Amino acid sequence: MIVSIAGTDVHVDGDEAASAIVMVHGWPDTYRLWDAQVEFLKAGYRCIRFTLPGFDETRPRRAYTVDEVTGLLRQVIVHLSPGRRVTLMLHDWGCIYGYEFYMRHPELVARIVGVDIGDVRGLRQALGAREKLYILAYQVWLALAWKIGGRLGDWMTRRMARWVRARSDPRFVSSRMNYPYYLTWFGGSQSFGRQTRRFQPSCPMLFIYGERKLFMFHASDWVEALNRRPGSKAVGFDTGHWVMLQRAERFNQVAGEWLAGAP
Numbered sequence: 001m002i003v004s005i006a007g008t009d010v011h012v013d014g015d016e017a018a019s020a021i022v023m024v025h026g027w028p029d030t031y032r033l034w035d036a037q038v039e040f041l042k043a044g045y046r047c048i049r050f051t052l053p054g055f056d057e058t059r060p061r062r063a064y065t066v067d068e069v070t071g072l073l074r075q076v077i078v079h080l081s082p083g084r085r086v087t088l089m090l091h092d093w094g095c096i097y098g099y100e101f102y103m104r105h106p107e108l109v110a111r112i113v114g115v116d117i118g119d120v121r122g123l124r125q126a127l128g129a130r131e132k133l134y135i136l137a138y139q140v141w142l143a144l145a146w147k148i149g150g151r152l153g154d155w156m157t158r159r160m161a162r163w164v165r166a167r168s169d170p171r172f173v174s175s176r177m178n179y180p181y182y183l184t185w186f187g188g189s190q191s192f193g194r195q196t197r198r199f200q201p202s203c204p205m206l207f208i209y210g211e212r213k214l215f216m217f218h219a220s221d222w223v224e225a226l227n228r229r230p231g232s233k234a235v236g237f238d239t240g241h242w243v244m245l246q247r248a249e250r251f252n253q254v255a256g257e258w259l260a261g262a263p
Helices: 031-041 066-080 093-104 120-126 129-148 150-163 175-186 220-228 248-261
Strands: 002-005 008-013 020-024 046-050 086-091 109-115 205-210 233-237
Touching: 002 066, 008 066, 020 031, 020 066, 020 093, 031 046, 031 086, 031 248, 046 066, 066 093, 086 093, 093 109, 109 248, 129 150, 129 175, 150 175, 205 220, 205 248, 220 233, 233 248
Parallel strands: 020 046, 020 086, 086 109, 109 205, 205 233
Antiparallel strands: 002 008, 008 046
């Protein structure tokens, strides 16, 4: 079933009476990222997902602020899970938006499954000079691709997607997906540094991350603290950044078992 909310097509699978899992993807993906998880989970949960605004041709090509994206997420949850808290399943930029949404609206979230991105503010303090230079290089490249747009911007974006071994279908990858990077570095008052806060969850959380990367997108002490919290845990996989695609069967098993046992 597809429901239109604030001009966004929201894909809904599963029993309307079941507990809802809201899935949010990152760069350079669409709602399709979660296909394997929806097939596995829809028998016991109501799976809700959408493509981030501006990431496809259905929305204007512009930069959507943190307020706008978290506002859309709130509308989706209130409309499709009225009076009931949801589980957030998040990856990449979906983590950034989803974590900030939780910090703004903890009363709407029962638990969180975060994939490969931890608390960004804590990560900045843990990264070395080499890692920071790497992040600067690829993020500014994508920010410039968004600003340039057109065929050149799209080529720059797809080139980077191939370089980082993104798993998205190239047909759906374009420079319009890069506005989060543009806002990060050139957003001024709308930059993520000014619009988001440190992620400090008090709800149960499962954190799944890939171990085969140039560096981790989380600080080790953040994972250690998470593992000490009752009902929460972190699990490393022998994958890169796209864990749910590279090890879909194991991902589904770990997430499914945790969801079945989490409060």
